[in-house]
Amino acid sequence: MEKKRSSYTNYKPEDISGVKLSEEKYSVIGKSVPKIDGRVKVTGQAKYTGDLKFPNMLVGKILTSPHAHARILSIDTSEAEKLPGVKAVITHKDVPSLKYGISPARWDENIFCIDKVRFVGDKVAAVAAVDEDTVYKALKLIKVEYEVLPAVFDVYEAMKEGAPLVHDEYPRNLNAEIHQNFGDVEKAFAEAYYVRTDRFVGNRAYQAPMEPHSAISIWENGKLTVYCSTQSPHYFQYYIAREFGMKMGDVRVLKTFIGGGFGGKLEPTGLEFAGAVIAKMTGRPVRMFYDRADMFAHNRGRHRVHMEITTGVDKNGKILGVHANFIQDGGAYTSLGIATAYYAGAMLPLTYDFENFKFDMLRVYTNLPACGAQRGHGAPQPRYAFESHLDRIAEHLGIDPVELRLRNARKPNTVTPNDFGVQSCELTACIEKAREISGWNEKKGKLPKGRGIGVAVGSFVSGAGYPIYRTDLPHSSAIIKVGEDGTSATLYTGANDIGQGSDTILCQMAAEAMGFTYENMKIVAADTETTPLDFGAYSSRQTLMSGAAVKQAGEEVKAQILEMASVMMEVDVGDLDCREAVVFCKSNPEIRKSFGEVARTFFVQKGPLVGRGVYSPPKLGGKFKGAAVGTSPAYSFATQISEVEIDEETGEIDVKEVWDVHDCGQVINPSLLHAQVHGALYMGMGETVWEEVVFDDKGKILNPNLGEYRLPTALDMPKISSELVESYEPLGPWGVKEVGEGATIPTMGCYNNAIYDATGVQVNSLPLSYEKVWRALKEKREKEKNKEE
């Protein structure tokens, strides 16, 4: 049979006799291969949503509220509609009134406000026209009559009896209330040698991805296609279908390239909803977009948390119990904020080993833009508070801060008081290595005046243990299709590369599992129609979860290749292996065939060679309310040490160097991994020193632009040393864990501790701006002077 067929082809298998197989354990993973999309990005060929053009496409924009809290009395769109070139003007009357959101327990947003607006920037109407100039003109012609209502901008004011209500259904503006109690904190405090309480306040930071959001909606035959700047096509598909009462199969969501997200592109915006309605009305594709100021108004950035932390320790600094008492400013809507509120407490007991933990949290509505999930979701500000607070404890006890952390560091194979199972955990090794490479012992207490060194640790999930909405769907899946002549393979995955490099590392993983080469991998990703389900890019989930599905798909391909080869080569399948696209006998590696030849024969005889993989996390977590948030198959651990120099005259903070040591399991691509650390640390540094969204007394953002919302520039960045410790996670494919968010978490606390070390003053609110440091120093000088007098 085979012979007969071969007479119809002039196929010649490639000569692989000379190929030298590497002797390393892995041939593709663990290597710093260049990014799969590097070339299209450096040549300018990569098209982001806003770069796409479709025939007859309209452009559209949303009209937002100028008031923080106001009743809508009337909306008159007639003048706008008359403007030549305007094709649609829509308000709440033209769209479903079903409330949406992303936290299922609290769907509280409408596509357009119906009775009242709740913050400056709330959605009121939308316009689509033939060009941007016309859109801007038309927006000005929409007349909205408002009755301005009293507004609340402060959480303490908002909780007072009789305060204006942002949502009538939520008395005292309490959006969520959490009370968790593990062990017996009161008893722990009673038995403690030293109990201390400190208070801190966070800042409102914004993700500020460089690519502004846009969404292109197209209706065809009752089916909707949306190209958008999304971190999760699946969640967008689910929520868009729900809003319009459509079948999920009639909604396709996909992305091309995404210019960063950091949590800011995780939930559908008015752009997707309004665009879908306009596209249907006009029968034309429509591109809806945010400009930079709209992005700040849509926000969903870091919550500002008011934090009170009490800790009891024994004589040796061993933590006996912790009480975290927080209030979080949520802004006008829930967004992902319920999860944020839980994360704020849930992540605290991960890094240090203590039994007794009490967590109280109020998430409060205010008439400000909604906050959501920003890199490190809920964890960074509480971590800043806790790490700063621990340094005060260390000081009181006369224990070195590094030593105090070593005494309390979590160990592998332990369970936290809130029921998170931890397998791999090399926090001790991280702390020790950071101490060593930073020269801590030579520096601590010995630096010249104005210089200081500080330490902090952190930890984060490698993927949320539960989906955002309730579903039994698996979290990740993947398909690998080998080309008919076996010289290339394509990975299909719903996983979403928003810049972090998942397309690259998933292709490395696919090639490794198949016994193939990275250079011949292709990828189709993050398209609800052509790729199998994956929940997308959030909670640092893709390397572990998407990776697990990809590994399984690759292994399925390999198994079929080896079986086919066993027939072709007349060798027992148990004696065969395949790597770097060469199938060989383990007993005699010189007996070989090319992957391509075997795959081609497979295709000729059996049809497409396909591997499939799927991943769901094991059942995780405890039974108490909110137990799901913070669960994960695995946790990363990190230690950061920073050295700063403070100008006592100006308060200026000059960060000399930062050392980050990570336990992120096995590494698939070292250079991309360290790049994640650089970027996460950069974001953490921005939030620590400069970044803050500020408002006037009417709730209007004063700095909705990249000039006044101050992102660090290349001149601001210190020297960064990113190092790893040996670690292997048993529940991750090839032992992997997360890295992308973990490195944001310790930065604020680590800087604060270094500033204290340099100056003896502690700034208890973020950002730790030059001005605040300067004021604190001034206060200290005055106090000292008064004492002398």
Next chain:
Amino acid sequence: MQAITDNNGVKRYLITLNVNGDSYSRVVKANTTLANFLREELDLTGTKKGCELGDCGSCTVLLDDKPVDSCLVLAVEADGRHITTIEGLAQHEKLDKLQESFVNNAAVQCGYCTPGMIMSAKALLNRNPHPSEQEVREAIAGNLCRCTGYVNIVKAVLAAADEQ
């Protein structure tokens, strides 16, 4: 500059720009920015827009060899001048040294800042082939990147300079 006035009384100007070595003539409004001209008229979408206020540098192009934020330059101001965009750097299949170096040094994450970043770096290397690290940082200080912390970008520019 030749101008015509449309029925609504809006004036439009005939401009001719040399972009990446080729000459293009178009009729534009007075307020058309160079960034929009490149993106809309010539479909050169490698030039990105991150703010349209001159804050982010995503739209950096070379105007007669000097880096400019093309969102702050009017298309009419560029009449008769030479523009280089990111699409003009690679020679056929061969990438520019900087482009290659960005790929090899993992200096690209989401890639949105990348074209602007490379153009600023290009301008630097054109006038100063062997910059110090500080000079590189100064040259790209007007280009914001939210992904990389600039670590590998600085490395990539220095590596490209070394190779020259």
